[in-house]
Amino acid sequence: MEFREVMARRHSVRSFTPEPVPDAVLKDLLATAVTAPSWSNTQPYQFAIARGDVLESLRTELPRRFDRVAELQRAPMLKKALVWATRDGLPDGDFQPVHQYPSDLQPRRAATGYGLYEMLGIDRKDFKARHEQMAENFRFFGAPVTLFLFVHEGLGVYSVLDAGIFLQSFMLAATDRGLGTCAQGALALWRSPLEKHFTIPARYKLLCGISIGYPSDHRINDFQPEKLGVDALTIPERS
Template identity: 45%
Template sequence: MRSNEFTELLKSRYSVRDFRPDPIPEQTLAEILDDARYAPSWSNTRGYTLAVASGAQLERLRGAYVAEFDAALGMYRRKPTAFVKAALTGRLPDGDFKTWGRYPDDLRPRSVKVGVGLYQHLGIERGDRDGRDAWNRRNCEFFGAPTVIWVFAHGGLLPFSAQDAGLMMQTLMLSATAHQVGSCALGVLATWRRLIDAEFDIARPYKLLTGLALGYPSEAAVNQFRADHPPVALARSRTTS
């Protein structure tokens, strides 16, 4: 493979936010998962595990996530009583990591920029709360993906196990791209742990980092959206040579 072909492959990956229902053939999914093994890893520990769901099991998870999202809507809207109600009904988010905290001041503008760009692309106006909620709900429907992977990292080797999981995820997503399979990481799925625990036996040291949707992109306009990719930040050298 020539270096420009690799760059083309990199550039053709983007976050797919609407999938056709067509299942990924078993063989194709197996090849993508097998490619993921070639990711480098901290002392080759590979401190991550994946829960791969499709078919009836994924439909149960989709239903469970949507129900949980609907129950959490008040919390998303920061209604003070919503947290009390969620606590009393046992529906507080129970993710291993907090997914909804405020971003550091220097990183927040980047997140705002992609969020504003996406909402503009979707035609959702700034004050349109219902429109935003409906879109966020689509996240919990996994954008209609036929396969979703939940990614866990070993809690005893953080942050390196999470770093390794990220390297593996990019390897997996690039393999998916090469197989004409679209992908979108879904960090929002890490908000709730109990939903995935109900379907998979995940050893307790493993902490839920994110979800990852896989499938074939639809023709929906959202799939024309592209985030910008500014150059990787380089530290200024303290010396001249």
Template identity: 45%
Template sequence: MAVAEGEQRDRISKRLIARLRESTELPNLGATPDFTHEIPYPKGLAERSQAVGKGIYETLGIDRKDTAARFSFLERNYEFFGAPTALFFFTHRGLDQFGTLDLGLFMENVMLAANAKGLGTCAQGYLGGHPDIIRSEFEVSDDYALVCGMSIGYPSEHPINGWHAERLPITDLLLSPKDR
């Protein structure tokens, strides 16, 4: 994990925003992540992703057709939503999905520990899109891949902090046994 604060955080933010502004081509917006995923998302996941986006933009009062406001919100990702600290999470390339699993567990514990101290966190996949910028600020072995980032600070009263994505019912997550 790499921690950016102060001038380093600001440098990273400026470079990420500049990259975003240079390439407004969807779907990657100039990103060259260490990890990739299927674009567009597979059926079922795409609908859930779209529902999350719709919920966020509705909470923010941003119309789907207002591309300037949507782009401005994307920039807020790279401003770490005003948080003073940005964390960047890496996993060893040789560990494949197991390293990512371990990283997810570690991130959850960071989030729980921060919450216990009155801090808010926001895990951000967007922050994993430009490993070259992050690597230029930290000593990171080529054996490690940037997965994502997280903003951390005291939460504001902004309406978005009260919004939560709809969770699937537990029955949708459980696998049914085979009939024998």
């Protein structure tokens, strides 16, 4: 594909077919993505590739954890206190999730979220349906492969910046091969389930997941939220 076409076609895919991604294709995409630039060429990130039995095990465990946390939010105070005390099953990711969005960004976030629900016919107040849709994150939207991306703690924001460049390079390479991807911050909520399957260096912190596979024809994959244009993002000169 032409570069502009790849850029235009890449969008978040949230429903995949079970068709496997051939190992050779995945390797090729990764080999392309690791050519991305990085701070002093340090490449301060690593990824774990979950597929087959490992992915299926996570596809069972993570939705359970997600349901449990949602249940806990509605539980009586005493039960909440007990779980908080033991931290049993609670999110144990390396980075704090964003609970409160800055007031200037919140409307953009809301427009995207509500746009998605509207397209799926989910009422904003239907919290059960919203929960179910959110839970799909933890089933990797049916994808046959998910990468978990980790960043070296020693470079602060710069390793996150480099991982972002890797992420977009990977997603574009996948688009070019007719594959779909979804970057998933939601998959950074729990680190401990990954530790069971991978020996993750302690200095590498879980940033996000990226599900990859062949897009299904579900209408959710037609969702393309509006982007701000160049003007809205340009800081004007002082007059």
